[in-house]
Amino acid sequence: MxxxxxxxxxxxxxxxxxxxxxxxxxxxxxxxxxxxxxxxxxxxxxxxxxxxxxxxxxxxxxxxxxxxxxxxxxxxxxxxxxxxxxxxxxxxxxxxxxxxxxxxxxxxxxxxxxxxxxxxxxxxxxAWHRADVKALRAQVDRLGPLRTIELSWVRARGVPGSVGWSTKGASAGGGALFDLGWHLITIGLRMIGWPAVWDVVGSVSSDFLGRKGFGASWHVGGERRAEPGAGQVEDPVEDTVRASWRTRTGVFFVLTTAWASHIALDRTRIAVEGADGRAELDCTFGFSPQRSGASSLRVLTSGRIEDVELPDEPVGTEYRTQFGLLPTLLADPNQPGAATGESVRIVDLIERIYHSAGVALTRAPGLRAG
Missing domain, CATH: 3.40.50.720 (NAD(P)-binding Rossmann-like Domain)
Structure with a gap:
C-alpha cells in the first residue's frame, strides 16, 4: 500500500x-x-x-x-x-x-x-470522535482531582427488534450494555487513562423487549423486520443496565444504558465532577430520530454556570471523522495492540457487570478461530 x-x-x-x-x-x-x-x-x-x-x-x-x-x-x-x-x-x-x-x-x-x-x-x-465529547474532554483538567463520572444513554423507543440476531443472547452476546454501554465505557475510562476498576455492581432488566411500540424504527430497513420490538423473544438479552464501580484512582462511576424507557426523547448525559468543578454534557448519541435537541455543555464552579459553545454537528459526523482517521491508524507504528488492549479492558468490566447481575452469558458457535 x-x-x-x-x-x-x-x-x-x-x-x-x-x-x-x-x-x-x-x-x-x-x-x-x-x-x-x-x-x-x-x-x-x-x-x-x-x-x-x-x-x-x-x-x-x-x-x-x-x-x-x-x-x-x-x-x-x-x-x-x-x-x-x-x-x-x-x-x-x-x-x-x-x-x-x-x-x-x-x-x-x-x-x-x-x-x-x-x-x-x-x-x-x-462516539469518542463527536465534537461535543471532544469539548467535554477539553474541560476535564480544569475540574481538579476527579471524584465522579456519570454515563447515561437512555433511548425512548430503540429496541433493535425481536426478529434477527440483535436481541438474542447467543448471537448478540448481550443487549444494551454491549450496544450502548461499549461507547460510554470507552469514553469514561479512556478519558482518565484506563485505571484499574474495582467494586463492580450491576443489575439488568428486560421490561421493554418484545413489547410493541418500543422498537427502533430506524433499524427496520437494515434488519428487514416487520414490527420492531413486537413479539416473543427467544434467548432474550437485557434492554436496560444500571451499574457502578470505582477505579484505583478513586473515581466513582455510575452507568445507565437503556434501549427503551418511559421518556419521550432519547437522552445521553455524561457528567464529570472534580474537586474544583463539574462539567455536564447533554446530547443524543446515535441515529435515532427521537432526539432531545442540540447538544449543550456547561461547567459549574462555586455556584457559577458557564455555557460552553459547541459546533452544530450533523447526525453521523462522528462516523465520518472516525473513517477519516483510518489511513493514519493503518500507518501508525504505535497502533498494533492498542485497540485490542482497550477492548480487553472494556469487556472485562462488562463481564463483571453481568456477573454481578447474575447473568449467565451464552455464545453461539462461530467460525473456528484456528
Missing part, C-alpha cells in the same frame, strides 16, 4: 451497519471496495450493485491478503472475534465494529492473532 493509492477495503457483513454507515463513507475516492461477503444472497447482491468492482466472496477464507489493505468486520456480534482472528492470522488488518469481543478470552484470542499474523486491529467507537 502506498500513500497515494486508494485503501483497498473488504466488507465482511452487509447488514444495517454496512448499508447506513459504511456504504456512504466508502464512496470516498481514497478508498476502494475490492471484496464483499455476507451469507445473505440478497445483501450480497445489493452490495455488488453498489460497488460493481468488488468481488463477491462465498466464504471469508477466499479473501486474498494480497488484494486488500483492511477488512471491515461488521457481522453479528458473536462472529466479530473469530472472524477477526482468522483474518489477522493470515496477515490481514481488520477494523472490527463494536463490540470487538464478547469475553476476555475472545479478546486474548485477538491479541494473539494480531501478534501471530503481524497485522493490526482497528476498532470502532465513533
Amino acid at each position: 502506498t500513500t497515494s493509492a486508494p485503501i483497498r477495503i473488504a466488507m465482511i457483513g452487509l447488514g444495517w451497519v454496512f448499508t447506513e454507515v459504511w456504504a456512504p463513507l466508502l464512496a470516498n475516492p481514497g478508498f476502494r471496495v475490492v471484496a464483499v461477503f455476507d451469507p445473505d444472497d440478497g445483501a450480497l447482491a445489493r452490495a455488488c450493485d453498489a460497488f460493481p468492482a468488488a468481488r463477491a466472496l462465498s466464504a471469508v477464507e477466499q479473501l486474498d491478503p494480497a488484494e486488500v489493505d483492511l477488512a471491515v468486520v461488521a457481522t453479528p456480534n458473536h462472529l466479530h472475534a473469530p472472524v477477526g482472528a482468522s483474518l489477522l492470522r493470515r496477515g490481514i488488518a481488520v477494523f472490527i465494529e463494536k463490540p470487538v469481543c464478547l469475553t476476555v478470552a475472545e479478546g486474548a484470542l485477538l491479541v494473539e492473532a494480531e501478534r501471530e499474523g503481524g497485522a493490526r486491529v482497528l476498532a470502532g467507537t465513533a
Whole structure:
C-alpha cells in the first residue's frame, strides 16, 4: 500500500451497519471496495450493485491478503472475534465494529492473532470522535482531582427488534450494555487513562423487549423486520443496565444504558465532577430520530454556570471523522495492540457487570478461530 493509492477495503457483513454507515463513507475516492461477503444472497447482491468492482466472496477464507489493505468486520456480534482472528492470522488488518469481543478470552484470542499474523486491529467507537465529547474532554483538567463520572444513554423507543440476531443472547452476546454501554465505557475510562476498576455492581432488566411500540424504527430497513420490538423473544438479552464501580484512582462511576424507557426523547448525559468543578454534557448519541435537541455543555464552579459553545454537528459526523482517521491508524507504528488492549479492558468490566447481575452469558458457535 502506498500513500497515494486508494485503501483497498473488504466488507465482511452487509447488514444495517454496512448499508447506513459504511456504504456512504466508502464512496470516498481514497478508498476502494475490492471484496464483499455476507451469507445473505440478497445483501450480497445489493452490495455488488453498489460497488460493481468488488468481488463477491462465498466464504471469508477466499479473501486474498494480497488484494486488500483492511477488512471491515461488521457481522453479528458473536462472529466479530473469530472472524477477526482468522483474518489477522493470515496477515490481514481488520477494523472490527463494536463490540470487538464478547469475553476476555475472545479478546486474548485477538491479541494473539494480531501478534501471530503481524497485522493490526482497528476498532470502532465513533462516539469518542463527536465534537461535543471532544469539548467535554477539553474541560476535564480544569475540574481538579476527579471524584465522579456519570454515563447515561437512555433511548425512548430503540429496541433493535425481536426478529434477527440483535436481541438474542447467543448471537448478540448481550443487549444494551454491549450496544450502548461499549461507547460510554470507552469514553469514561479512556478519558482518565484506563485505571484499574474495582467494586463492580450491576443489575439488568428486560421490561421493554418484545413489547410493541418500543422498537427502533430506524433499524427496520437494515434488519428487514416487520414490527420492531413486537413479539416473543427467544434467548432474550437485557434492554436496560444500571451499574457502578470505582477505579484505583478513586473515581466513582455510575452507568445507565437503556434501549427503551418511559421518556419521550432519547437522552445521553455524561457528567464529570472534580474537586474544583463539574462539567455536564447533554446530547443524543446515535441515529435515532427521537432526539432531545442540540447538544449543550456547561461547567459549574462555586455556584457559577458557564455555557460552553459547541459546533452544530450533523447526525453521523462522528462516523465520518472516525473513517477519516483510518489511513493514519493503518500507518501508525504505535497502533498494533492498542485497540485490542482497550477492548480487553472494556469487556472485562462488562463481564463483571453481568456477573454481578447474575447473568449467565451464552455464545453461539462461530467460525473456528484456528
